[in-house]
Amino acid sequence: MTDIATSPPRESSLTALFKHSRYVLGENPVTGFAFALFVLIVLASVFGPHIVPYDPLASDTTQALKPPNAHHWFGTDQLGRDVFSRVVVATRLDFFIAIASVALVFLMGGLAGVAAGFFGGWTDRIVGRIADTIMAFPLFVLAMGIVAALGNTVQNIVLATAIVNFPLYARIARAEANIRRDAGFVEAARLSGNSDWRILSFQILPNVFPILVVQMSLTMGYAILNAAGLSFIGLGVRPPTPEWGIMVAEGSAFMVSGEWWNATFPGAALMVAVFCFNLLGDGLRDMVDPRRRT
Amino acid sequence: MLTMILKRLMMAIPSLIGVVIVTFLLTRALPGDPAAYFAGPAATPQAIQEIRVKLGLDRPLIVQFGHYVDDLAHGNLGTSLTTGQPVASELRNRLPASAELTLLGLIVSIIIAVPLGILAATKPNSLLDHACRIVATAGVSLPVFFTGLILVYVFYYQLGWAPAPLGRLDVFFTEPPHVTGFYLIDSLIARDPETFMAALKQLILPALTLAIFSLAPIARMTRASMLAVLSSDFVRTARASGLSAYTVIITYAFRNAMLPVITTLGMVFSFLLGANVLVEKVFAWPGIGSYAVEALLASDFAPVQGFVLTMAVMYVAINLMIDVLYGVIDPRVRLDA
Numbered sequence: 001m002t003d004i005a006t007s008p009p010r011e012s013s014l015t016a017l018f019k020h021s022r023y024v025l026g027e028n029p030v031t032g033f034a035f036a037l038f039v040l041i042v043l044a045s046v047f048g049p050h051i052v053p054y055d056p057l058a059s060d061t062t063q064a065l066k067p068p069n070a071h072h073w074f075g076t077d078q079l080g081r082d083v084f085s086r087v088v089v090a091t092r093l094d095f096f097i098a099i100a101s102v103a104l105v106f107l108m109g110g111l112a113g114v115a116a117g118f119f120g121g122w123t124d125r126i127v128g129r130i131a132d133t134i135m136a137f138p139l140f141v142l143a144m145g146i147v148a149a150l151g152n153t154v155q156n157i158v159l160a161t162a163i164v165n166f167p168l169y170a171r172i173a174r175a176e177a178n179i180r181r182d183a184g185f186v187e188a189a190r191l192s193g194n195s196d197w198r199i200l201s202f203q204i205l206p207n208v209f210p211i212l213v214v215q216m217s218l219t220m221g222y223a224i225l226n227a228a229g230l231s232f233i234g235l236g237v238r239p240p241t242p243e244w245g246i247m248v249a250e251g252s253a254f255m256v257s258g259e260w261w262n263a264t265f266p267g268a269a270l271m272v273a274v275f276c277f278n279l280l281g282d283g284l285r286d287m288v289d290p291r292r293r294t
Numbered sequence: 295m296l297t298m299i300l301k302r303l304m305m306a307i308p309s310l311i312g313v314v315i316v317t318f319l320l321t322r323a324l325p326g327d328p329a330a331y332f333a334g335p336a337a338t339p340q341a342i343q344e345i346r347v348k349l350g351l352d353r354p355l356i357v358q359f360g361h362y363v364d365d366l367a368h369g370n371l372g373t374s375l376t377t378g379q380p381v382a383s384e385l386r387n388r389l390p391a392s393a394e395l396t397l398l399g400l401i402v403s404i405i406i407a408v409p410l411g412i413l414a415a416t417k418p419n420s421l422l423d424h425a426c427r428i429v430a431t432a433g434v435s436l437p438v439f440f441t442g443l444i445l446v447y448v449f450y451y452q453l454g455w456a457p458a459p460l461g462r463l464d465v466f467f468t469e470p471p472h473v474t475g476f477y478l479i480d481s482l483i484a485r486d487p488e489t490f491m492a493a494l495k496q497l498i499l500p501a502l503t504l505a506i507f508s509l510a511p512i513a514r515m516t517r518a519s520m521l522a523v524l525s526s527d528f529v530r531t532a533r534a535s536g537l538s539a540y541t542v543i544i545t546y547a548f549r550n551a552m553l554p555v556i557t558t559l560g561m562v563f564s565f566l567l568g569a570n571v572l573v574e575k576v577f578a579w580p581g582i583g584s585y586a587v588e589a590l591l592a593s594d595f596a597p598v599q600g601f602v603l604t605m606a607v608m609y610v611a612i613n614l615m616i617d618v619l620y621g622v623i624d625p626r627v628r629l630d631a
Contacts, residue, residue, distance in 0.1 A: 133312030137606045140568025142316075145602035148590050149320040225437055229572055232439050233587045248440055252576060255443045256458065258451050267440035275435040 031283030037276040045092040054082035056089040056242045065259050075261035077251065083261060086242040087269050093243050094273065097154065098223040101161035102216045108162060109169025110212045116170065117177030118200055127174065131167035139164040143226055147235045157236035161226045165219055172215055176208045210288045218281035221274040228270050244270040298621050306614050313606040318362050321599055322355070371603070372596035374589065381600040385582050389604070390475025391462055392581030396570050398478075398497055399504025400562070407509045408555070411516025415524060415551075416543060426513055433510030438569040442503040442576035449499060456499050457492075459577040467492045500577040507569050508562050512555065519554040523547045553624055560613050567605055 049056075054072075060080035068075040074083035116127035134142065146160035180186060181204070189199050228245030230236050237243040239250065244266040251262030337345075346352050365371075371381040414426035442459075449456040457464055462477055467489050470480035477493035523529060524547050532542045571583035578584070582601055589597035 129308075129312070132309060133316060136309040136313050136610055137316070137602070138564045138567035138609050140565075140571065141602055141605045143568075144571065144586070144590070145317070145320050145598060148595065148598045221435065228437055229439065229568075232437075232572060233575055234591050245437075245439075248437070248443065252439075252443050255447045256451060258447075260447050260451075263440070263443050264447075267437060267443065270437050271435055271440065274437070275431070278431065278435055 030279055031286070034276050034279035034283060037272065038280055041091060041095060041273055041276065044088050045095040048088045048091050052082075052085035052088050054085040056081065056086040057240055065254070065262075067259075068261055074265040075259075077247075077262050078254065081240075083247075083265050086247060087244070087265050090242040090244050090247065090266065091269070091273075093154075093237065093241065094224055094227065094245075094270070097158055097161070097227040098220050098277075101158045101165070101223045101227070102220055104158060104162035105165040105169050105219075106212060106216055109166045110173045110208070112166075113170035113173025114177040114200065114204060114208055117174035118181050118204055119196070120178075120181075124174070127170055131170045134164065135167045137164075140226065140229060143230060144233070144235065147230060152235055152238075154236055157227050157230055160230070161223050164226070165223070168219065169212065169215060173208055173212060176211055177204050180204055180207055214281065214285045214288050217277060217284050220281070221277035224270065224274055224277070244273075295621065299618055302614060302617050302621075306610055309610050310607065313603065313610065314363065314366065315359075317599055317603045317606070318359055320602070321362075321595065322358070366603075371600035374597045375594045376589065376592045381597050384585060384597070385600055385604055388580060388582045388585050391579060392570055392574065392583060394476045394478065395497065395500055395573070395579060395581060396504065396566055398501040399570075399573075400508065400566060402501055402505035403508045403512060403562075406505065407512035408516050410509075411513045411555075412520055412543065412548065412551075414513070414517045415520030418521065423517075426517055430510040430514040430517075433506060433513075436506065438503060438507045439572040439576050441506050442500065442573055445499050445503055446576070457495050459499065461578050461580055462493060462496055463489070464492050464496070500573050500579060503573050503576070504566060504569055508566050511558055511562055511565075515555050515558045516551065519551040520547060523551045526550075549623075553620065556616060556620055556623070560616050563609060563612050567609060 058081065060076075063072070063076050063080040064078055066072055066076045066080075072082050072084065074087060077083055077086075112127045112130075116124040137145075143157075143160040143164050146163060147156045150156040150159065186199055186203050189203050194202075227236070228243070228248070231243050231245035232249045234249070237246050239246060247266035248263045248270070251259075251264075251266070254260075254262045369382050371385070373380055374384065377384065410422075410426050410429070414420075414423040417423060446456070446459050450458060463469055470477060470484045470486055470489050470493075473480050473483050478490060478497070481487075481490040481493055524543075529542060529547050532546045537546075570581070571587065573579065574581045574583035575587055582604065586598050586601035589595070589601075
């Protein structure tokens with residue numbers, strides 16, 4: 001059962017994937033560009049605090065509200081803090097919130113959806129009802145309510161962002177598990193005496209996994225926007241912590257008096273990150289599921 | 295038709311029950327002891343106990359839920375701690391401001407996105423098609439509060455075309471007599487063109503912000519569904535019969551292509567109602583979103599809860615209307631029901 005039937009030699013499938021990825025990347029240079037941006041974001045979040053020219057929290061009132069210049073590339077804010085350093089350092093927190101919330105919803109929604117699709121019956125009904133209830137709310141509003149109720153912390157922002165994305169993951173996982181529950185390889189596994197849980201973990205989950213990973217990269221952008229939106233209205237992250245949403249909020253007061261750099265640079269960073277994740281998600285989807293290529 | 299509407303109404307009931315349960319659970323999930331929280335920091339244990347009894351917090355959860363539902367049925371959403379006003383009446387006073395902004399944003403968005411999508415679909419791979427794709431991708435990547443700020447900077451600070459982003463009317467104008475609560479409509483009823491223009495000027499930027507935000511999904515969906523319809527048999531037949539391009543595209547293709555677009559409107563509204571909160575904050579718009587944000591910052595929970603509930607109920611109602619509209623446009627849906 002194990003040797004011949006299941007997996008072709010591992011190396012060749014990896015090489016094939018690599019070749020296929022290179023083909024898709026060559027086909028669509030935009031995905032390559034997005035991937036380069038992604039690497040930049042990862043680098044900034046890992047090394048950001050060590051390479052920035054100024055301490056992101058150090059204020060210098062003699063240098064307050066200076067426009068971008070040779071010393072302060074993105075200018076300085078109302079307390080004289082270097083905007084460039086703050087934007088770079090903020091990458092780590094925003095990236096962490098996005099990754100953590102997406103990973104969390106991947107676990108919650110993915111597992112619940114796969115179980116619902118595979119077992120059907122009551123499991124399906126309960127998961128479906130929970131998803132429907134969440135969908136009955138405008139998502140950002142529900143996230144606001146959750147953070148307000150559970151307490152104003154970064155963890156709760158992560159949790160709220162995960163919860164509002166739950167229906168999306170649960171539905172996709174449910175549909176994918178459902179079409180496979182009676183597939184030939186599942187029947188074969190069942191006939192050779194595997195338990196339901198074993199089939200679920202070793203036959204169904206590995207098949208649904210790539211589709212959910214694509215979904216993760218597609219929702220990363222939304223997760224960042226959601227978290228930044230929450231901190232823009234004053235939830236979650238507190239000043240003086242550098243975070244893009246809160247920096248835009250702090251800079252917004254100066255927009256009407258012409259000090260544009262305070263809000264524009266963190267806003268632009270946010271935009272670039274979301275743009276990168278959306279492009280990357282589209283590219284990944286093309287790799288995993290060529291039929292849905294647009 | 296009527297049976298279809300009734301059936302759809304029945305389907306909305308479980309959603310409403312779910313919404314009520316979730317908002318109830320959200321209050322009970324408040325960190326710490328709600329009674330101590332409502333009593334304030336300087337309260338004695340005895341005062342806290344009194345408040346607990348007064349709020350019914352000493353009783354089982356299911357009884358509390360019964361009281362909560364009872365209050366809701368009487369339109370009682372609690373009282374705001376900071377303003378001392380009943381939440382329900384404050385929400386009612388502020389709702390027209392939000393509704394006017396959101397609806398105008400949606401209208402502007404449809405006026406731009408639908409023709410853009412149609413033109414992009416009729417000329418695939420043209421310049422316009424690429425423009426449509428760029429708009430659609432950029433639109434979903436732009437944080438809505440950031441778009442609003444950029445518009446303020448360009449049109450208020452740089453060009454001076456727009457008024458200061460401070461609410462619904464300039465201080466020199468008085469609000470029109472209350473009929474609908476929509477300043478644009480009320481000022482027209484009062485035959486006051488100056489107030490109408492002033493209100494419109496204040497509205498343009500926030501509405502445009504919302505429009506830019508919701509443009510992407512509508513344009514994308516219009517384009518995709520127009521493309522599908524334009525390659526179908528009946529359109530080819532219509533073309534072969536020598537009908538004018540206009541008749542084929544608008545009368546034959548567009549009507550059929552509208553159905554998936556209307557379905558996406560439900561999702562668009564979910565985003566719009568959320569984005570509304572952020573836009574109201576940027577433009578100091580006195581709607582229910584900024585009311586909720588102010589309450590949030592003051593840790594005043596009753597308004598937030600009332601706000602979440604109001605938004606959810608409105609969203610359920612909007613989805614209901616979209617489904618009914620769907621039935622009006624497409625007779626096949628009615629037959630299925």
